[in-house]
Amino acid sequence: IAESAASLVNLYGPTEAAIDVSWFVCDGDAFPVPIGQPVDNVALSVRDPTTAARLPSGAVGELYIGGAQVGLGYLSARETADRFIPDPDGAPGARMYRTGDLCRVRVDGLLEFKGRADRQMKIAGHRIEPAEVEETLRLHPDVREAVVGPADLPEERHLIAWYVPAGPDGTAAKLRPFLRERLPAAAVPSRLIAMDALPMLPSGKLDRAALPMPELEASWAESPCPDGAGTLETDSVARTVATIWRELLGVEQVRLDDDFFALGGDSLRALQSVVRARRRGIAYTLSMLIDHPTPQSLAAVAASVRPDAAARAASAVGEVPLVAAQAWFFDLEHERPDHWNLETTARLVVAPRRDRLVTAVSSLAHAHEALRLRFHRVDGIWRQTLADTGAIPVEILETDGEAGRTLLAAVADDLHATLSLEHGPLAAVLLARDISTGKADLVLIVHHLASDAFSMGLLMDDLIQAAYTG
Structure with a gap:
């Protein structure tokens, strides 16, 4: 076609809207090929699947079709009320059709197809669009074809990719780093299965039922170390790290070459793993885990870091990539993103000394990297x-009875307002000592980007231990 005078046109549209509602003239350079722009007298809009509110350019949502060509509905079918809904931008009585297709409007105004809404999956709390993962896999020069789907393995739902290699580098070991560079961590398949050909039905469609399910090894401990595995010391550390991740992520097994983020880990769980590892005599930092996301590679850098040197290790600074959960938070475009905070309170029989508490809080910020994170928006990207x-x-208060509790609540509210994603802090501490009883309330406030409900307990435990033993 490229050498002829013919043109290749990509037409898109469902039967419910008279089939062709958008078009794009393929120029050979566009990948993925967009579905283009609406034909005359057709209104196409990308909307929130739940509220039907219009979404801004770049946001992925469900494609709605409006215009005179939209059908009246399905004959004697209840689905009509769900799929054919009133058009807020049309004439009285006009309807628009919910396609069930996910799209986004590109910066050039063209529509890009992102898959089916009914194929979306939830993996480790993240919504994943399989079509996007499949598209990324096909970008690799040594992948001929690929399909992605879920596998409900013990304890956890996993994202699996089946693919047909097209060259010598079409191996899981080569594909995984390729995918990590282009996809959120949660969207990187936890298993990549090579096949000679994908199974097909007589109709020419994919036979998903015939796709082989992965089998879990009997135990992560029986998995061989990757090529070039290190010393006995690093092997021991790697196996301990694998155990921590297996317990933390709730998976059946973690091999020494498994990727933390591909297993469903995120920044908050990464923080939890740092804390749990320290308690088992292994010191590594959040940035170490991001740079070395497998037990074996992490052990190579963590094995030489003694627990008493954790403070020195925590001195790393610089840019750290956003993980999927953080990117999702910013995609929501909260009106006040600084004020999504968690709060936990511990009742103490005896209040700690002021100087020890201040020192303990300083140590907490130094030991837990997540509390030192800062977020900046550069050219519209967080x-x-x-x-x-x-x-x-x-903040340290002296209170007395019920009036003191009212004061405590007011001061805690003020501390919530001091948190700042850009300038810091991401946490605040309040100690309120009751002068009549000597008891105290210790309040810890942390932004949700730096902690979660589970991590709050770990942070509070560390803070209390340091305040009484420092």
Whole structure:
């Protein structure tokens, strides 16, 4: 076609809207090929699947079709009320059709197809669009064809990719880093299965039922170490790390070459793994885990870091990639993103000394990298960096009875307002000592991007231990 005078046109449209509603003249350079722009007298809009509110350019949502060519509905079918809905932008009585197709409007105004809404999957709390993963796999020069789907393995749903290699580099070991560079961590398949050909039905469609399901090894401990595995010391550390991840992520097994983020890990679980590892005598940092996401590779850098040197290891600074959960948070475009905070309170029989509490809070910020994160918007894209310092404000009050509790609540509210994603802090501490009883309330406030409900307990435990033993 490229050498002839013919043109190749990509036409898109469902039967419910008289088939062709958009068009794009293929120029040979566009990949993926967009579905283009609407034909005359057709209104196409990308909307929130739940509220039907219009979404901004770049956001992925469901494609709605409006215009005179939209059908009246399905004959004697209940689905009519769900798929053919009133058109808020049309004439009285006009309807628009919910296609069930996911699309986004590109910066050039053209529509790009992103898959089917009914194929979306939830993996480790993240919504994944399989078509996007399949599309990324096909970008690799040594992948001829690929399909992605879920596999409900013990304890967890996993994302699996079946693919047909087209060259010598079409191996899982080569494909995984390729995918990690282009997809959110949660969208990288946890298993990549090579096949001679994908199974097909007589109709020419994919036979999903015939796709082989992966089998879990009997135990991660029986998995061989990757080529070039290190010393006995690093092997021991790697197996301990694998055990921590298996317990933390709730998966049946973790091999020494498994990727933390491909297993469903995110930044908050990464923080939890740092804390749990330290308690087992292994010290590594959040940035180490991001740079070395397998037990074996992480052990190579963590094995030489003694637990008493964790503070020195935590001095790393610089930009850290956003993980899927953080990117999702910013995609929501909250009106006040600084104020999505968690709060936990511990009742203490005896209040700690002021100087020890201040020192403990400083140590907490130094030991837990997530508390030193700062977020900046550059050219419309959110980025995160690790600050060299992470000062956490400490308020100490003396209270008395019920009036004191009212004061405690008011001061805690004020501390919530001090948190700032860009300038810090991401946490605050309040100690309220009851002068009549000597008991105290210790309040820890942390932004949700730096902690979750589980991590709050770990942070509070570390804070209390340091406050009484420091």
